[in-house]
Amino acid sequence: MAAGRDTGDVGEVEIEAGLRSDTARAIGFSDAVFAIVITLLVLDLRVPESAPGGMLHALLDQWPVYLAYVTSYLYVAVNWLNHKGTFHRVRCADRGLHWANLGVLFSVALLPFVTALVSRAVEKGDAFDERVAVAAYAVVGVVLSAAWLWLYHYLSRHRELLQAGVTSRFFEAERIRAALGVAAYAIAGGVGWWVSVPVALVVLLLLPLFYGLSSNGSYDLLRRLRHRR
Amino acid sequence: MAAGRDTGDVGEVEIEAGLRSDTARAIGFSDAVFAIVITLLVLDLRVPESAPGGMLHALLDQWPVYLAYVTSYLYVAVNWLNHKGTFHRVRCADRGLHWANLGVLFSVALLPFVTALVSRAVEKGDAFDERVAVAAYAVVGVVLSAAWLWLYHYLSRHRELLQAGVTSRFFEAERIRAALGVAAYAIAGGVGWWVSVPVALVVLLLLPLFYGLSSNGSYDLLRRLRHRR
Amino acid sequence: MAAGRDTGDVGEVEIEAGLRSDTARAIGFSDAVFAIVITLLVLDLRVPESAPGGMLHALLDQWPVYLAYVTSYLYVAVNWLNHKGTFHRVRCADRGLHWANLGVLFSVALLPFVTALVSRAVEKGDAFDERVAVAAYAVVGVVLSAAWLWLYHYLSRHRELLQAGVTSRFFEAERIRAALGVAAYAIAGGVGWWVSVPVALVVLLLLPLFYGLSSNGSYDLLRRLRHRR
């Protein structure tokens, strides 16, 4: 970059470049983290201990593990798609954006842990353990949605980081989706704690599906709105 | 991308770009998942518990683990080569292609689990456990082949996603190979369940070899056919 | 690279290129290592063994694990940001730089181990175990800071590896920060061993925060200094 000019400003250019660099490394690093998290989930699919002849029974007994695996796989996949859609619109990154991104990755990396909590509670715990595990999963959902909210908010205020032709309105709209996520996971946790664990589990399973679909939906919606104008 | 034009269409261009982006991230993410899955397999190569002096015996006793490792390594390697050959022909990706790809990765990520099931059953289970484990491995083989079928079918219907000069005929041909995979793994599972576990294991070992070779074969075949025309 | 010239020097050019290549692979490899280390940390967030109904208590009991996780996540994140800031200024890499980089990665990879040591000691060990664990964590901090010192020193002496417009003064300044890190982690270890484990833990928690902030600070400082000139 920056073919050596012979003015005293070169150092300045370089320092700028240090503060705001392209997003290639943030993307490569994030992709690796998402890939590891999505495959760490599979480590919870453990071969169950069983007496000879008891493998089928033991495998069927751990059905909550499979359901938790599918749910969390979907959740991580939707997060990756969101991440791709977001950074596709970003031209360069500064420290603030990096920290917001590291916040998202921090929260995503907690998913295998709370996923294991839920399947363990359903398999071996009592009703109280299930409430605890569902609440813990919901808390991570709230934290993750809040991290996205932070990221979107940051981008909506830093137009200078966006690709040419990308308006801050896109990230203002995404902010709403993230805020809805904070609310939805908080409600799911409350339902699990005070009302009904099975209902909360169904909500936690459906939320990633909803986000997967609504993501397409909001694209289309925005597109149609702009067509009309 | 898209140097800022001053028309109202810029936003539209950007939204399009969001719907159909280049495949770089899908490829980087998939490569990481394949790399993790292929090395997760090695985690099943555990140092066996043994009394002092008993390590050689214990190592030789777990021969099914080594065979399962080699088989699954080959299987993942062939899947990676397929993936490379496929995305080499893809110019850009939309949500549908991303979800099909995530379906392939989901199924590949299950291989270490069923590989561990098979080696555990052969090592410590009885005849019924072996039938269960072989059937489970075959089910994942069916699911994985079906995911490829979905991906190839999707690409054969979305020529606009392909590189210039790539015809949909390529993916129509690949669809046949994937459909054969669904059938072959279903048959292997059936043989393991109703007929003979050893025969099914040999088939499961040979299938990746066959796909590794037939993959080259279909390239050459297509090439020769086109030469003749 | 190097369009084929028809002189006998082409081979020479190629060998040069072998000795000093671009940094793309070093960056990709390092990003993968950082991503794995940062997610390996989460493997220590284990579902605690507990009797039915005892999950909440067991989860709260392992609070040192969560604190250790957050601390080490921050530490690895700061290291990644440092790494990005460093290699952003590097044009090409020779063997010496690769080995210095492998030294940094070697030390970073030790963080999950000593993190687990600390949380284990606080959870289940006695006062002596805690001193041992804190000292071990501090030793890895010293080794990691020393690896950075080596890397920065190497770069300050090999201007030919740097991007155009980057002066060796940048790496001379970073060298000071790394040397301070060696001292700070040595002091934290000494405090933990001879004075007070809780004080040492607080220092170990604050050090990454300080480095995260001072990193911005030193950028800004340098920038302002150059503005004035």
Added chain:
Amino acid sequence: MAAGRDTGDVGEVEIEAGLRSDTARAIGFSDAVFAIVITLLVLDLRVPESAPGGMLHALLDQWPVYLAYVTSYLYVAVNWLNHKGTFHRVRCADRGLHWANLGVLFSVALLPFVTALVSRAVEKGDAFDERVAVAAYAVVGVVLSAAWLWLYHYLSRHRELLQAGVTSRFFEAERIRAALGVAAYAIAGGVGWWVSVPVALVVLLLLPLFYGLSSNGSYDLLRRLRHRR
């Protein structure tokens, strides 16, 4: 690639491209595998089980684990540097090269397993276990060197895959180093089995060091030879 020409040859061009593609994905995939293997090694650095107050003793007792970790880290690092030096000279890859590369990765992925074997045998096994573990490590060393031999041999015979200006002589020279590796690891294994485990361990520790240094040496040697001509 290949802007759509309107002749019937386009399909042909594309099929060629499928058979011989650029090396970007092979490199990304290999970097991820190397990064995972080098960090999997750290998983063997386990927090030892110990009674309160016994952590220091337990940590010091597992010194063979640390030595094995350092040795294998060096070994993987040298392999990565070799891989980088090799693919730096490769312009495109065909199926044969991919399989040779997958053979190298297969062997590298076995290193954490045999490393754990050696440290386990030294820690808890008897003299016979040590001979078994050292022999197993040496066998993987032989297999890995043989995989490199295959890869170098393949490249020395397929000049069409090399970068412009790279002669096949480079890979003919590397072939010799790989063949020496086969011999050296076989001898180390033999020494460990029939003569002395400690001597074999020292040889296994020194071999990566020798390869790390000789790698530079052969570059320099080749360079000087070409200068003279």
